[in-house]
Amino acid sequence: MNTSLPLQHDFPKQALATLVGGISTFFAIVIVWVLGYQLIYAGRIFPGVSVAGVDISGLSPGDAAVKLSQTLSYPHTGKVLFRDGERVWVASPSELGMVFDPTASAMAAYNYGRKGGLFSALSGQISAGGLGVDVPPVVIFDQRVAYNYLQNISTQVNQSVVEASLRLEGTNVIAESGQYGRALNLDATLIYLGAQLQSFRDGEVQLVIQETAPKLLDVSSQAEAARRILSAPLIVTVPNARAGDPGPWTFDVPVLANMLAVSVIENNGVAEMQVGLDPASLRKSLTDLKNFVDQHPQNARFVFNDETRIIEPIAPSAIGRVMDVEASIVAINDALLRGEHTVNLSVAEEAPAVQDTAVGTDLGIVELVTEHTTYFYGSSASRIQNIEAAAKSFHGVLVAPGEIFSMGNYISDISLENGFAEALIIYGGRTIKGVGGGVMSAIKSLP
Structure with a gap:
């Protein structure tokens, strides 16, 4: 009796055929699932997609825009706080130039998982369906409005540099301390404000204030x-x-x-x-x-x-x-x-x-070297008195060898209090009475 057995070299062909068939079946299932998923959510936002925390999955862009406009009231009811020490300013986002665009936000949510090529789109759909994704809201930030609001704050915050000073009121000393200069940096503050508005949450925005120290703060x-x-x-x-x-x-x-x-x-x-x-x-x-x-x-x-x-x-x-x-x-x-x-x-x-x-x-004074005598015959008693008073000023004066002797350096003040008397003097080419008359005559007569 003859029995027919399969040949061993036919087994790899069967395994390969099975593998190819399995892969083909897998891709066929995936394609069917993807196409089905796209058909199911055609014209609708994919599951797991939200905007600013509002779930709008499964909605058409139009319905999503309506829901967002009804749900997200942050531009009008939100609070943005600015602080400078103990002073605070509170404004709504709309007062700061923020406008929420629900239609553009709904379209951004609708396009999530549909842009960026096949694999990128599929990755987005899977990510949204698994962990969920929150699409940032589309807002219009009119910085001119915010700039004007911050300028109003700056008029209350800014202050000039003041140098310390001292002044007198009569004999009272008044000291005035210096003051730091402060200036609100509008451009830097706008950057922080834009980030806060984009978060769609209440919060505090840091005021960027630049300080300038005075040269003299305390005197x-x-x-x-x-x-x-x-x-x-x-x-x-x-x-x-x-x-x-x-x-x-x-x-x-x-x-x-x-x-x-x-x-x-x-x-x-x-x-x-x-x-x-x-x-x-x-x-x-x-x-x-x-x-x-x-x-x-x-x-x-x-x-x-x-x-x-x-x-x-x-x-x-x-x-x-x-x-x-x-x-x-x-x-x-x-x-x-x-x-x-x-x-x-x-x-x-x-x-x-x-x-x-x-x-x-x-x-070098060991003996009398020379002696001279001058006579003033016919002088009045007052002139002789003046000569004697003047002579007292020179009594005992030492004159060094080669030194020039000046009577003006030694004679006392010519006054009645110093023993001088009134006598005839020559003044301005005329002979008149004056204190000290005769003294100049004595000087001229000295050898």
């Missing part, structure tokens, strides 16, 4: 310094004052107030306010005082004792001094800022060439 310490300066009169003195020295001099508080100066100094972009007495005003006053303070050093005066052949002092020497006006200005202002109101002037002392301890041999 309270300078105000205290000014008050210290004006807290008491200023008294200036000659250092190491001796009997008969000039001063002290007092500057009352109102005088100091008139001299007070406020200046702003900038260094490497950093500004600093400085207060003190105005150097120019103080210089004028101190220059007047310098005429009283300055004095030439005075040598001691001597007489020669013929018996002992030594010199004997008859008037002590005096130390000279020169006032430094500029250094005194600095010393006064520094002292006032420390709260000190009694200040020594800056004075340099100059020792005399010959002090009252000098020895005759050191000066």
Whole structure:
């Protein structure tokens, strides 16, 4: 009996045929499903599609537009808040230029899963049907309206930079603090506003405010310094004052107030306010005082004792001094800022060439060198009195070798108080009576 068995080489052909048939069947099913899905939702929005959280799947674009216009009232009922510290401004989206377009939004939802090629469209349909998709609403944002609204806020927010300042009311110091400048950046704020409106939710929009710091914000310490300066009169003195020295001099508080100066100094972009007495005003006053303070050093005066052949002092020497006006200005202002109101002037002392301890041999004075006598026959008693008064001014004066002697440097003030009398003088080519008559005659008569 003969049995027929299938050949082994026919099996791969059968498997391949089965695989091809399966794949063909799968694609046929997919095509039928896709075509059926498209036919079912032809003219309607695919399942799982919503706009701003409103489900409009299965609706035609027209019906979806109606539903969106009835459901989404955000442009009119929504709240957008702007805040600046404790101040707030609240507006509806429509007041900020937002207009919702339900028709365009419905068409955007309808086109989801239908654009971008076959595979992209199918991917969108599957994504919407599975997890769902929320299509952004189509809105028209008229930035001109929003710009005008923000400009109104800027008039309340913006402020100019104010520098701190000091001023005087009489002798009272008034300090005014500085202020930061603030300016609302409209363009930057519009960007944040547009993003908030697109979300279709109530929310707060950040106001973009740019601040500009003043160069001087607080001058309270300078105000205290000014008050210290004006807290008491200023008294200036000659250092190491001796009997008969000039001063002290007092500057009352109102005088100091008139001299007070406020200046702003900038260094490497950093500004600093400085207060003190105005150097120019103080210089004028101190220059007047310098005429009283300055004095030439005075040598001691001597007489020669013929018996002992030594010199004997008859008037002590005096130390000279020169006032430094500029250094005194600095010393006064520094002292006032420390709260000190009694200040020594800056004075340099100059020792005399010959002090009252000098020895005759050191000066080369060991004997009488020469002697002269002048006679004034016929002079009136008053003229003789004037000559004697003038001679006292020169008694004991030392004249160094080669030195030019000037009587004007030594003669005292020609006045009745200094022992001078009225006598005939020549003035303007005429002979009249005047104090000190005869003194010039004596000078002319000296050899």
